[in-house]
Amino acid sequence: MIKCSFCEQPLYCKACGKPFRPRRGATHVGIYQPDMAISCPECQATLICQACGYDYGQGEGEDQAQ
Numbered sequence: 001m002i003k004c005s006f007c008e009q010p011l012y013c014k015a016c017g018k019p020f021r022p023r024r025g026a027t028h029v030g031i032y033q034p035d036m037a038i039s040c041p042e043c044q045a046t047l048i049c050q051a052c053g054y055d056y057g058q059g060e061g062e063d064q065a066q
């Protein structure tokens with residue numbers, strides 16, 4: 001199980017409710033790299049943590065206005 005890097009709860013896609021399961025390789029690494037947008041492999045939506053609402057498509061740090 002991948003944990004959300006922000007709230008450390010198990011990471012579920014907010015759009016489809018399925019657990020985020022990255023394919024071997026790229027995405028597994030990418031989830032800890034804030035510059036890289038991540039999409040849910042199940043529904044292709046931008047990955048948003050169901051627990052805390054953290055948006056993995058936004059990157060981190062710059063746009064906190066919303």
Ligand SMILES: [Zn+2]
Pocket residue numbers: 004005006007008009049050051052053054
């Ligand atoms: Zn979270």
Ligand SMILES: [Zn+2]
Pocket residue numbers: 013014015016017018040041042043044045
């Ligand atoms: Zn999804």
